[in-house]
Amino acid sequence: MSALKEALAHSETLIGTEVGVSDWITVDQEMIDQFAKTTHDMQWIHIDPERAAAETPFGGTIAHGFLTLSLASxxxxxxFNMMPGQVMGINYGMNKLRFLTPVKAGSRLRGRFTLQKVTARNATDMLRENLLTIEIEGVETPAMVAEWLGLAVFKD
Known part of the structure; x- marks a missing residue:
């Protein structure tokens, strides 16, 4: 049996189960400022702690939604580790992406992955669809949820 077929058969047994929970990472003001500079998104709700504390309901700055999304990788x-015979993984896109709760500067985030679907696209590629939930430590509603599509590429 090919490596792709073995990986597909194994992955099919995991559909509907949580397949990974990441470590926590702190999203501090320095990270937010660096992201703002990199993306040229200098909106004050992200980079001006004093103004954000005075003029927003958040009590300070919040991370960019796309910063939260960028932490998915x-x-x-x-x-996730490479599966036997896999030569690379490729980000294939997102479905139904939603930002549900703002991420306040200083928050800790982690990702939870639940495998939803796997499909062999051809003799070397398997498309995996995971529900990604990005949690904020101590907050009930997640920061973000999305269906993340990843392509696992195997040797021919």
Whole structure:
């Protein structure tokens, strides 16, 4: 049996189960400021702690939604190893992405992955769909939820 077929068969047994929980990572003001500079998104609710404390209901600055999303790759590194015969993983996109709760500066986040679907696309590629939930420590409603599509590429 090919490595792809073995990985597909194994992955199918995991559908509907939580397949990974990452370590916590702190989203501090320095990270938010660096992200703002990199993306040229200098909106004051992200980079001006005094104004954000005075003029928003958040009590201070909040992270960019796309900063929260960008941490998905970091969380995946904590949760997933290459499968036997896999040569690479490729980000294939997101479905139904929602930002539910603002991430206040100083918050700790982690990612939870639940496998929803796997599909062999051809002789070398398997598409994996995971529900990704990014949690904020101590907050009931997650920061973000999305269906994340990843392509696992295997040797031919």
């Amino acid at each position: 970091r969380f995946a590194y904590d949760c």
